[in-house]
Amino acid sequence: MPVRRQQWLAAVTAALALGAVVTAGSAQAAPPHLPRGTQFYVEPDSNAARQAEVYLAEGRTADAELMAAMAAQPQAIWFTTAGADKVRADVRAVVEAARAQHQVPVLVAYFVPYRDCSQWSAGGARSEQEYKEWIDAFAEGIGDHKAVVIVEPDGLALLTSEPWCTIGPDDELVPQRFREISHAVTAxxxxxxxxxxxxxxxxxxxxxxxxDAGYGEPRQQLGIVNRLRLGNIAEADGFALNTSNYRFTEDLVQYGTRVSKCLYLRERGAESCPSAEELDATRVHPVRMKHFVLDTSRNGRGHYTPGDGETDWCNPPGxxxxxxxxxxxxxxxxxxFVWTKRPGESDGECQGGPPAGRWWPEQALELARLAEPPLR
Incomplete structure (x- = not known):
């Protein structure tokens, strides 16, 4: 094993050992919950709202009604660009607008270095220090207002150590990623x-x-439970699943429950997660488990089975x-249930889509027409 790889594994092992000590008592109390009556923030001037006006002007009344119904639903607000002063001001503007409406905004922090492994949504901070300053400013923008924050979509699930990711050296960047996300939680x-x-x-x-990732020579990868532990899940309220994806809600609940049970067992000294069957049979009171939120913005018909040259995650049809x-x-x-991904915004330049994040009215209309449960 290369020396640099040995150093990385040693750093991860040491961090996990430290995490076990820090989190040992964290399951004694329930993580904070969102009150049942929580009203999430509805952005007044969204792409869907503007598209409804376009369709109405064109005489497409039914399509306009669908877009207006979509626009009436709360959607997350993403923050993705550089500048600590800018993100502080932009976040503050959203939380104050939400407060004026007696609503709670869902905010997405998406600026971690080497974001999306330099694929369709490439970008992020240029250094660990820049990211920490940016996320500190993000937190200052919220202040003591009410807000729900989804921290770094794919930031833990898509590390630079993935076998197909050419960014490196991962033995330095992976521990850096955990430091960045852990800092975000604390801030x-x-x-x-x-x-x-x-x-x-x-x-x-x-x-x-x-x-073992199984790509050529053995290459160890961390499972999601250890990634969450290294990302400071102990201090967070919970975790988020299905951001910008299409998995059925029931599949996500089953998976999320297993993740939560395994986190609890690891905190109690288990060396690894038991099998799925054993986890399903394990009974743990929800008050002792980490909770989670689900992105249901595009999963009404579940995931897509791709054909040749297609993907199941990038602008799948239907x-x-x-x-x-x-x-x-x-x-x-x-x-x-939150709409983290803003429906109608492209996943990237794939399967007919415009650049990532660009409004795509044809896709938006399809999502609205095929909504399950129906929009109206």
Whole structure:
């Protein structure tokens, strides 16, 4: 094993050992929940609202009604660009607008270095220090206002150590990623009313336990449970699943429950997660488990089975809006259904889409027409 790789594994092992000590007592109390009556913030001037006006002017009344119904639903506000002063001011403007409406905004921090492994959504801070200053400013923008923050979509599920990611050297950048996200949690939790959820991918992505990635020579990868622990899940309110993806809600609940149970068992000294069957049979009171939120913005018809040259995650056709955003999920561990991904914004230049994040009215209309449950 190369020396640099040995150093990286040693750093990860030491950090996990430290995390076990820090989190040993964290399951004694329930993580904070979002009150059942929480009303999430509805942005008044969204792409969907403007598209409704366009369709109405064109005489497309039914399509305009669909876009207006979509625009009436709360959607997350993403912060993705450089500048500590700018993000502080922009976040503050959103939380103050939400407060004026007696609503709670869902905010997405998306600026970690080497974001998206330099793929369609490439970008982020140029250094660890720049990121820490940016996230500190983000937290200052919230202050003591109420807010829900999704921390770094794919930030833990998509590390630079993934076998197909050419960014490196991963033996330095992976520990850096954990430091950055851990710092984000600590900074954001200084807010008295900030709820923080670490993004953890989705139910068809990372395994719970560490594993051999199996690409050529053996290459160890951390399972999602250890990634969450290194990302400071102990201090966060919970984790987030399915951001910008399409997995069925029931699959996500099953996976999220297993992740939460394994986190609890690891805190109690277990060396690894038991099998899925054993986890399902393990009974742990929800008050002792980490909760999670689900992105249901595009999962009404579940995931897509790709054909040749297609993907199941980048602008798949025939998808629909899912459950409406609410804190009244009826599921003990699920604090909220949220529309983290803003429906109608492209995943990237794939399968006919414009650049990532660009408004795509044809896709928006398809999602609205195929919504399950129906929009109207």
């Amino acid at each position: 954001l939790k200084r807010g008295k009313h900030t709820k923080v959820y670490l993004d953890a991918g989705h139910s068809a992505w990372q395994a719970l336990n560490d594993y 998808r629909g809006l899912g459950e409406r955003p609410t804190a009244n999920t009826g599921i003990p561990l699920v604090d909220a």
